[in-house]
Amino acid sequence: xxxxxxVRRSCVVPLVIxxxxxxxxxxxxxxxxxxxxxxxxxxxxxPRGAAxxxxxxxxxxxxxLKGWALVIHSQPGRAGVWFDEANKxxxxxxxxxxxxxxxxxxxxxxxxxxx
Numbered sequence: 001x002x003x004x005x006x007v008r009r010s011c012v013v014p015l016v017i018x019x020x021x022x023x024x025x026x027x028x029x030x031x032x033x034x035x036x037x038x039x040x041x042x043x044x045x046x047p048r049g050a051a052x053x054x055x056x057x058x059x060x061x062x063x064x065l066k067g068w069a070l071v072i073h074s075q076p077g078r079a080g081v082w083f084d085e086a087n088k089x090x091x092x093x094x095x096x097x098x099x100x101x102x103x104x105x106x107x108x109x110x111x112x113x114x115x
Contacts, residue, residue, distance in 0.1 A: 007033060009098050011031060011097050011100070013056065014027070015027050016057060017041065017053070018055070019046055024041055024042060027041055028040050030078070032097045032098060032101070034094055034098065035091075036069070036081055036082040036094075037054075037069075037094075039078065041077060045075065046074050047074065049071060053068055053069075054067060067087040067089065067090040068084070068087070
């Protein structure tokens with residue numbers, strides 16, 4: 001479960017987080033890894049160890065992609081959430097996000113190198 005060894009990529013993706021009976025306003029990711037996300041939570045501070053439902057409303061499927069995650073670290077306005085490897089759909093989506101953000105980073109880097 002050592003998530004900090006995972007490659008992290010900056011990415012901004014809108015998502016919805018539900019904690020207990022409360023739906024947080026649309027949240028945005030700051031970065032992603034193969035197993036989790038760093039997410040802005042607005043003015044809400046989610047408690048460490050809390051189970052939250054995460055929904056990706058912009059996913060290409062007809063039904064919104066959603067799954068449960070564990071809050072592994074939290075501070076005002078941000079939370080790090082970890083997804084269990086058993087949720088294959090979420091895992092596939094995180095890998096896609098990593099690949100897309102990696103391709104974008106490579107293109108940006110190539111444009112910034114003179115010659």
